[in-house]
Amino acid sequence: MTLVKSRRRGVLNKTTRVMCSFLKRLPISSGRLQKKNHMHFTFTGTSNDPTYRTGTEVPVFVQTHRNVTICISLCKRIITPLISIQIYIRKIMANKDRNKTILLELGKLPDNNQCADCGAPDPDWASYKLGVFVCLNCSGVHRNLSNISRVKSIRLDFWDDELVEFMKTNGNATARAVYEKAVPAFYYRPQQEDCAVLREQWIRAKYERTEFTGETKYPPLAYTTGFYEGMLWKKGKEKGQFQRRKFVLSEKEFTLAYYNKEDPSKGPKALISIKDVNVTFQPEKIGHAHGLQMTYQEDSHTRSLYVYHESGEEIVNWFNAIRAARFAYLKTAYPTGSDKELMTRITRNYLKEGYMEKTGPMQKETFKKRWFILDSQDRKLLYFKSQLDAEELGVVFIGTETNGYSEREQREWVEALRQVISKPMQPQDYTTEANIRGKR
Numbered sequence: 001m002t003l004v005k006s007r008r009r010g011v012l013n014k015t016t017r018v019m020c021s022f023l024k025r026l027p028i029s030s031g032r033l034q035k036k037n038h039m040h041f042t043f044t045g046t047s048n049d050p051t052y053r054t055g056t057e058v059p060v061f062v063q064t065h066r067n068v069t070i071c072i073s074l075c076k077r078i079i080t081p082l083i084s085i086q087i088y089i090r091k092i093m094a095n096k097d098r099n100k101t102i103l104l105e106l107g108k109l110p111d112n113n114q115c116a117d118c119g120a121p122d123p124d125w126a127s128y129k130l131g132v133f134v135c136l137n138c139s140g141v142h143r144n145l146s147n148i149s150r151v152k153s154i155r156l157d158f159w160d161d162e163l164v165e166f167m168k169t170n171g172n173a174t175a176r177a178v179y180e181k182a183v184p185a186f187y188y189r190p191q192q193e194d195c196a197v198l199r200e201q202w203i204r205a206k207y208e209r210t211e212f213t214g215e216t217k218y219p220p221l222a223y224t225t226g227f228y229e230g231m232l233w234k235k236g237k238e239k240g241q242f243q244r245r246k247f248v249l250s251e252k253e254f255t256l257a258y259y260n261k262e263d264p265s266k267g268p269k270a271l272i273s274i275k276d277v278n279v280t281f282q283p284e285k286i287g288h289a290h291g292l293q294m295t296y297q298e299d300s301h302t303r304s305l306y307v308y309h310e311s312g313e314e315i316v317n318w319f320n321a322i323r324a325a326r327f328a329y330l331k332t333a334y335p336t337g338s339d340k341e342l343m344t345r346i347t348r349n350y351l352k353e354g355y356m357e358k359t360g361p362m363q364k365e366t367f368k369k370r371w372f373i374l375d376s377q378d379r380k381l382l383y384f385k386s387q388l389d390a391e392e393l394g395v396v397f398i399g400t401e402t403n404g405y406s407e408r409e410q411r412e413w414v415e416a417l418r419q420v421i422s423k424p425m426q427p428q429d430y431t432t433e434a435n436i437r438g439k440r
């Protein structure tokens with residue numbers, strides 16, 4: 001005999017109410033509720049009602065909330081001090097509500113109110129193995145690292161007292177002291193808006209590979225050694241197909257070289273000075289989740305290389321190896337600059353990119369669709385025939401006043417331009433300006 005059907009996805013209040021009202025009708029004298037584990041209970045009771053004969057087992061399942069199921073078996077001359085069941089249900093629900101309140105309060109603490117991994121505000125999830133509060137996006141990465149992390153929603157999931165206690169004694173600051181103890185100054189710490197591969201590899205580097213715990217690694221992490229060598233898929237000039245090319249980064253020489261043939265004796269196809277290099281992830285534009293754009297100066301033009309590697313770890317290592325070399329270069333070029341100042345100049349993302357319609361210098365030519373990139377560091381607005389061109393068609397130096405950017409994204413462009421205009425001119429900006437103006 002089933003009192004209440006098992007409801008795998010029953011509505012909490014409704015199911016509880018149904019069960020309670022049923023039990024209320026039973027002639028209950030006494031009973032005992034036993035906790036079998038944190039989800040299951042067994043009820044054994046007695047009744048004066050002869051209907052309930054010895055040996056009758058009545059299972060009752062109450063789906064209270066997602067993974068919390070109370071299973072009550074009514075055995076023998078049953079039955080049910082309804083009151084005690086209600087107390088138990090109330091107790092569980094009260095614990096659940098109390099734990100949720102505690103977690104929400106913990107999540108508001110200054111150390112926990114930003115995602116431990118990307119800094120997004122008000123994280124809703126937590127890893128109860130690592131003791132960190134994380135955002136929804138980062139929780140997705142943690143979910144794939146089940147050997148080191150387990151996540152639950154702090155709003156929707158059921159939390160045991162022990163887990164809540166664990167979160168209390170840990171938290172983002174405690175985890176940071178362990179897992180981010182020794183992050184190199186040049187290492188890129190992804191933000192909320194950064195691409196997936198950067199965020200995933202940061203999380204894996206921290207918790208899975210424990211790269212920043214301060215222990216000496218052997219062999220040393222490749223991006224810290226000042227030399228990096230490997231194959232990358234590079235977009236070719238013709239047909240835009242990607243080809244495997246050897247790249248060599250040397251911090252000693254401050255160069256990044258790539259070879260057309262695998263035989264290095266034929267010399268590099270390009271020898272790029274670290275002085276002018278920028279690297280930025282461009283997954284959408286390149287059409288690969290690990291797509292990386294490298295730019296450098298060549299004969300007063302900005303050249304772009306578009307590369308990727310199948311391995312997320314490898315491409316992020318390249319990114320950080322180049323950043324390490326850039327940081328070392330900046331330290332020699334600006335010996336008085338603090339680490340904090342230099343860090344902002346290591347690499348940069350473009351303020352804005354996108355298509356705009358552009359006319360020619362006579363203002364009479366027909367408007368053509370061009371890909372524009374706004375680079376705040378150099379105060380440059382570059383435009384390209386198409387978005388994956390190796391070289392720009394033209395460049396506009398952005399002084400302190402501008403107008404004429406119209407069409408679809410005008411407001412965004414103007415806002416982005418305003419950010420550049422509001423920056424005071426640096427000595428190197430005058431050189432950039434003179435070079436661009438002199439070219440015309």
Ligand SMILES: [Zn+2]
Nearest residue numbers: 115118135138
């Ligand atoms: Zn996050």
